[in-house]
Amino acid sequence: MPSHTKSTARLGDRVFSNLSKGSGIALLAIMAAIAVFLAIRAVVAIRANEGNFLTTFAWDANADPPYFGIAVLLFGTVVSSVIAMVLAVPVAVGIALFISHYAPRRLAAGIGYVVDLLAAVPSIIYGLWGALYLVPQLTGLYEWLDQFFGWTGVFAYDGTPARSLMTVGILLAIMILPIITSVTREVFLQTPKANQEAALALGATRWEVVRMTVLPFGRSGVISASMLGLGRALGETMAVATVLSPSFLINASLLESGGGTFAQNIASQFKEAGSMGRDALIASGLVLFLLTLLVNGAARLIIARRKEYSGANA
Amino acid sequence: MSRPEAHTATGAPAVERVTLRPPRLPSWSVAALAVGSLALGIAIGLIGGFESRVQWGLIAAVVFVATTFWLSAAIEGRRFATDRMAAILVWACFIVAVLPLASLLWETVARGLPGVDWYFLTHSMNGVLSWQDGGGIYHAILGTVQQVLLASLIALPLGLLTAVYLVEYGRGRLAKAITFFVDVMTGIPSIVAGLFILSLWIMMLDFGYSGFAGAMALAILMMPIVVRSTEEMLKLVPNELREASLAMGVPKWRTILKVVLPTAIGGITTGVMLALARIAGETAPIILLVFGNNMINGNAFEGAQSSLPLYIYEQWGYGTEAAYDRAWAAALVLIAFVMILNLAARGIARWKAPKTGR
Amino acid sequence: MAKRIDVQGLTAYYGSHKAIEGITLQVEPRSVTAFIGPSGCGKSTFLRTLNRMHEVTPGGRVEGRVLLDEEDLYGPGVDPVSVRRTVGMVFQRPNPFPTMSIYDNVAAGLKLNGIKYRKSELDDIVEKNLRGANLWNEVKDRLNKPGSGLSGGQQQRLCIARATAVEPEVLLMDEPCSALDPISTLAIEDLIDKMKAQFTIVIVTHNMQQAARVSDRTAFFNLSAIGEPGRLIEVDGTEKIFSNPSVQATEDYISGRFG
Numbered sequence: 001m002p003s004h005t006k007s008t009a010r011l012g013d014r015v016f017s018n019l020s021k022g023s024g025i026a027l028l029a030i031m032a033a034i035a036v037f038l039a040i041r042a043v044v045a046i047r048a049n050e051g052n053f054l055t056t057f058a059w060d061a062n063a064d065p066p067y068f069g070i071a072v073l074l075f076g077t078v079v080s081s082v083i084a085m086v087l088a089v090p091v092a093v094g095i096a097l098f099i100s101h102y103a104p105r106r107l108a109a110g111i112g113y114v115v116d117l118l119a120a121v122p123s124i125i126y127g128l129w130g131a132l133y134l135v136p137q138l139t140g141l142y143e144w145l146d147q148f149f150g151w152t153g154v155f156a157y158d159g160t161p162a163r164s165l166m167t168v169g170i171l172l173a174i175m176i177l178p179i180i181t182s183v184t185r186e187v188f189l190q191t192p193k194a195n196q197e198a199a200l201a202l203g204a205t206r207w208e209v210v211r212m213t214v215l216p217f218g219r220s221g222v223i224s225a226s227m228l229g230l231g232r233a234l235g236e237t238m239a240v241a242t243v244l245s246p247s248f249l250i251n252a253s254l255l256e257s258g259g260g261t262f263a264q265n266i267a268s269q270f271k272e273a274g275s276m277g278r279d280a281l282i283a284s285g286l287v288l289f290l291l292t293l294l295v296n297g298a299a300r301l302i303i304a305r306r307k308e309y310s311g312a313n314a
Numbered sequence: 315m316s317r318p319e320a321h322t323a324t325g326a327p328a329v330e331r332v333t334l335r336p337p338r339l340p341s342w343s344v345a346a347l348a349v350g351s352l353a354l355g356i357a358i359g360l361i362g363g364f365e366s367r368v369q370w371g372l373i374a375a376v377v378f379v380a381t382t383f384w385l386s387a388a389i390e391g392r393r394f395a396t397d398r399m400a401a402i403l404v405w406a407c408f409i410v411a412v413l414p415l416a417s418l419l420w421e422t423v424a425r426g427l428p429g430v431d432w433y434f435l436t437h438s439m440n441g442v443l444s445w446q447d448g449g450g451i452y453h454a455i456l457g458t459v460q461q462v463l464l465a466s467l468i469a470l471p472l473g474l475l476t477a478v479y480l481v482e483y484g485r486g487r488l489a490k491a492i493t494f495f496v497d498v499m500t501g502i503p504s505i506v507a508g509l510f511i512l513s514l515w516i517m518m519l520d521f522g523y524s525g526f527a528g529a530m531a532l533a534i535l536m537m538p539i540v541v542r543s544t545e546e547m548l549k550l551v552p553n554e555l556r557e558a559s560l561a562m563g564v565p566k567w568r569t570i571l572k573v574v575l576p577t578a579i580g581g582i583t584t585g586v587m588l589a590l591a592r593i594a595g596e597t598a599p600i601i602l603l604v605f606g607n608n609m610i611n612g613n614a615f616e617g618a619q620s621s622l623p624l625y626i627y628e629q630w631g632y633g634t635e636a637a638y639d640r641a642w643a644a645a646l647v648l649i650a651f652v653m654i655l656n657l658a659a660r661g662i663a664r665w666k667a668p669k670t671g672r
Numbered sequence: 673m674a675k676r677i678d679v680q681g682l683t684a685y686y687g688s689h690k691a692i693e694g695i696t697l698q699v700e701p702r703s704v705t706a707f708i709g710p711s712g713c714g715k716s717t718f719l720r721t722l723n724r725m726h727e728v729t730p731g732g733r734v735e736g737r738v739l740l741d742e743e744d745l746y747g748p749g750v751d752p753v754s755v756r757r758t759v760g761m762v763f764q765r766p767n768p769f770p771t772m773s774i775y776d777n778v779a780a781g782l783k784l785n786g787i788k789y790r791k792s793e794l795d796d797i798v799e800k801n802l803r804g805a806n807l808w809n810e811v812k813d814r815l816n817k818p819g820s821g822l823s824g825g826q827q828q829r830l831c832i833a834r835a836t837a838v839e840p841e842v843l844l845m846d847e848p849c850s851a852l853d854p855i856s857t858l859a860i861e862d863l864i865d866k867m868k869a870q871f872t873i874v875i876v877t878h879n880m881q882q883a884a885r886v887s888d889r890t891a892f893f894n895l896s897a898i899g900e901p902g903r904l905i906e907v908d909g910t911e912k913i914f915s916n917p918s919v920q921a922t923e924d925y926i927s928g929r930f931g
Binding site for chain 1: 366368393394396397399400401403404405406407408410411414415417418421422471472473475476478479480482483484488489491492494495496497498499500501502503504505506507509510512513514517518534537541565566567568570571588591592594595596597598601602623626627630638641642645648649652653656657660
């Protein structure tokens with residue numbers, strides 16, 4: 001090969017490989033920048049804060065001196081996400097099983113397709129539907145809960161519009177259902193056919209096949225799919241901002257309005273926020289960022305372990 | 315080895331003999347039970363004076379589950395009763411989930427369709443007060459399209475090149491770190507991406523609200539999706555293709571550009587379109603960075619714009635009937651836009667599928 | 673235990689495609705019958721119709737009768753789950769349950785009975801079947817380790833122990849050695865020879881020496897052209913098939929002139 005073509009080839013290779021490497025590094029830089037810039041603003045806000053950032057039940061960030069804390073937001077975010085997970089995960093596993101092992105084949109393909117499409121519906125539309133359609137539907141259910149379980153305090157209901165953390169949790173559950181179903185179904189469908197046939201050949205019923213092969217095989221997949229859903233629920237903004245009637249109090253009842261979440265608070269307070277108000281919102285955003293990092297990191301660890309595991313018996 | 319007498323080759327008492335015709339419930343019995351339970355549920359509901367149809371349904375469901383399990387356990391045995399319970403539960407999950415999701419689509423179409431017409435699509439909200447009828451979403455569509463295109467101009471080159479790096483060049487700790495952080499980036503809440511651009515672009519560098527500021531936040535959300543899907547597609551390209559090209563003396567970068575990327579282009583396009591659909595529906599960063607505008611602003615780099623999701627949020631916030639109608643109509647347009655992108659993406663994936671060897 | 677199989681005019685389909693047609697054959701109890709024939713001749717499909725595993729494949733259906741000691745497996749009211757309990761199966765690739773230990777793999781089928789076994793009873797059954805599969809000495813110290821950690825040949829013997837633990841009448845083996853090395857293959861062949869005292873065994877094999885070594889009777893399947901259904905050409909004593917078959921096609925196949 002003539003030497004000049006060789007050198008241009010080398011030059012081309014060097015340029016291209018450095019370009020692609022540079023993109024990867026840029027991506028890392030963006031991640032670092034997100035953490036750094038949020039932290040810078042957060043420090044400004046927390047320094048000026050007269051309240052305790054972690055324990056104060058108020059958000060007067062625009063006052064002079066500013067007085068705010070994330071206790072209510074942390075509580076609301078965690079509680080609504082937990083409600084969403086408790087409702088969504090079992091149902092999602094059920095639908096995934098329905099698609100992978102129970103539904104007639106043609107129906108299953110169609111449903112799988114629709115589930116994937118539903119996962120793409122923008123959250124603002126869930127929010128609009130939640131606020132204008134779901135909220136009025138839920139008063140009946142809440143009255144019933146209050147009648148039988150109101151004595152616990154957690155399910156006490158005063159009859160006001162159902163703009164509560166419970167409603168938020170239900171709406172978030174509906175929102176994250178498609179994504180959890182979609183991921184879980186993929187994992188279930190990958191259950192080795194050989195193992196399922198082995199169970200069948202031993203005389204297993206359909207449920208026994210599922211219990212012996214599909215569920216053990218898919219367990220870590222279900223966990224990581226749930227974490228993915230949890231991450232979405234924690235950071236969801238619009239669906240919460242439209243449905244919740246916020247307040248800076250922690251209400252013992254999940255059915256009565258009040259409370260707030262990080263993302264909802266940022267979206268609702270932003271337009272009225274001054275310079276210090278914005279810094280305070282960014283500080284709360286940093287906490288949300290760390291919270292989702294934690295959840296996603298855990299999900300990745302589980303997936304990585306699963307890879308090692310499935311490699312062992314490939 | 316001395317085994318007890320019972321475990322010699324001929325006799326093994328521990329295992330029960332199996333009959334090929336165990337007692338089974340006839341196939342019509344489930345339908346009969348369902349009808350019977352429903353009738354009972356309605357009867358109890360009428361007699362007990364329960365107002366809610368949902369309660370009737372719940373009573374019927376409980377009766378159905380209980381009688382099916384009892385009958386099946388009595389006739390077919392525990393194993394088959396459990397099997398039936400599992401099947402009922404799985405079907406129930408499906409039905410429980412279908413109801414709200416179908417209602418969501420139905421409400422959007424039913425309430426949105428009357429408002430969508432040519433006027434709605436071609437006019438802005440300039441001069442329309444919240445309680446008045448009329449107005450449109452032209453300015454919002456314009457904003458969404460510009461912001462999404464700008465976002466992909468930023469995210470696509472970075473995302474594609476990063477994926478190429480990870481699959482074709484990446485070794486060692488840097489590649490591992492990038493892989494990990496791409497995953498982490500996928501999970502960033504959109505409002506956090508918005509806050510980042512807010513603190514950097516608007517608060518620190520002192521630029522104003524603009525479509526471009528929103529596009530940068532959207533690009534952050536889009537990048538990891540593009541990297542992930544492109545990476546998956548590039549991994550599907552068989553190594554033999556690369557080796558064949560390299561063996562002919564084609565330099566690596568030309569092999570990637572001329573052989574690897576074209577082979578995977580169908581799948582990459584699908585991934586990109588799904589990413590576009592995803593960011594087109596984002597609202598939170600737009601609230602923080604684009605701010606919203608009732609007038610047409612064709613310049614994404616200067617001044618506040620609108621966008622479809624933001625428009626829906628604003629109209630919802632006005633709380634008047636006219637504004638609600640506009641919100642539903644805009645929601646229908648947004649859903650249609652996202653669905654068309656999705657369907658097209660999946661169409662491409664199916665159309666191009668054989669070329670990736672799947 | 674060990675029952676006679678009597679197949680009468682069996683035809684099997686995948687959707688609209690006819691995979692095998694008009695097969696009539698008898699399998700004697702406590703004997704080994706080998707199915708041989710070129711790829712795609714339907715011998716594996718036929719094997720899977722003998723315990724109703726064929727219908728697990730989407731679109732799979734069957735016409736004709738398979739009598740197990742006078743009882744039709746496809747008769748009305750017959751439960752496929754019970755059929756598979758009675759007619760066990762060992763697959764081409766070893767497929768122990770990856771999430772279960774060696775012990776649990778062997779006990780897996782028993783746990784489906786709905787009967788509660790005492791721990792000591794279960795221990796005995798597991799040991800007996802692992803001994804039966806010539807695997808006990810190799811695994812007795814690691815019964816609680818995952819079955820996927822064993823070698824391919826050991827895994828296949830584990831699968832045989834798993835299949836025999838539920839005490840089927842018939843044991844179907846679908847090319848059980850095709851994924852194994854020669855030494856493991858020999859171990860399985862020894863095992864088959866030993867097990868025929870207890871079970872009716874049907875084995876599909878691509879390896880004609882193996883058929884000649886392990887089987888009492890051999891059935892030769894063939895198809896007239898690609899896309900045509902597979903048919904049974906002849907079935908006879910193994911010695912007769914390999915020395916003096918009555919059909920020319922059988923002789924051509926055995927002597928390596930085609931297939």
